[in-house]
Amino acid sequence: MNTLSYGLLSLLSHHSLSGYDLMLRIQPFWPAKHSQIYPLLAFMEKEEQVTFELIAQSDKPDKKVYSITDKGIDSLREWLSVPASDPVMRDELMLKAYCVSFVDPAISRKLFVSRLEHYQTKLQRYREKIRTVLSSEGLTESDTPGYRSPLFGAYILLNKALLTCRTNIEWCEWVLSVIPEAE
Template sequence: MNTLSYGLLSILAQSSFSGYDLMLRLQPFWPAKHSQIYPLLASLEKEEYVSYEHVAQSDKPDKKVYSLTDKGKQALRDWLSEPAAEPVTRDELMLKAYCLSNTDPEGARRLFSARLEYYRKRLRQHEDKAALLRERGEFPMNGEAPPFESIRFGSYILVEKALRTTRSNIEWTEWALSLLPLPE
């Protein structure tokens, strides 16, 4: 049982999903490719943390829909009671920033402008998701938080984190760009 396994169980705690759906939903928190997820799901099923049922579809390929077993739920609760590992971030742009004097202002501007666009795109995605969740009635309309006991509480604070982090990153990137020599 590694962190990715618990990640899968965490998503399944909300609802049942196919391996494909699990992969998409896990991306924002613990990026993983389908080639890592499918074999893991098979082993989690073998160890009885999850079970699945075959669901035939007419318009799309058939799928396996996975659910948490009692053993899986218990494993999730045990894992939640342990302290969380420290976060790890790897960002190539930070390495490039470190030795930025080895490029020219144009090269630097290209790097930071591309990153700014990336962050802005991410912000739009997060805002769209927040709007969708509000429209769907999953978040209260009055701007208040769902109660702690609700299964929506987690999503609520995570959307807020994504928005804050992305806005902070945008502000920093704009600030860094403003320090670069003006293009002529």
């Protein structure tokens, strides 16, 4: 049971999901490929942290829908009561930023322009997401789901994503303002 497996339990604590859906949903918080998820789920099932039900589908391939067990909920509670380990961030742009002076400003600008676009696209997606999540429970954008609401976790995470995106956009724009257009 590593961090990723607790992440899967965390997602399953709200809804039952297929391995494929789990893979898609965990991306923003803990990037992982299906090749990592599927064997982990098999292991977690053996450990009785999750169970699955085979769902036959006619239009799409059949799927295994996983649910958290009572034992899984216990694991989750225990995991929540120990402090979270430090975040790990690896960003190639930070390594490049340190030595941008070695190339022409036009080349440097491209790096930050494409990153800026990346964050602008993400911001759009998060904005839409927060609307759909809130409206799913009949809430508007000025409402805050209460602590015991099943939406609470998603809500605070989406707020974090929005704040982070905006900060990154701000930084990219500032960097572009201090790199000359040409020399």
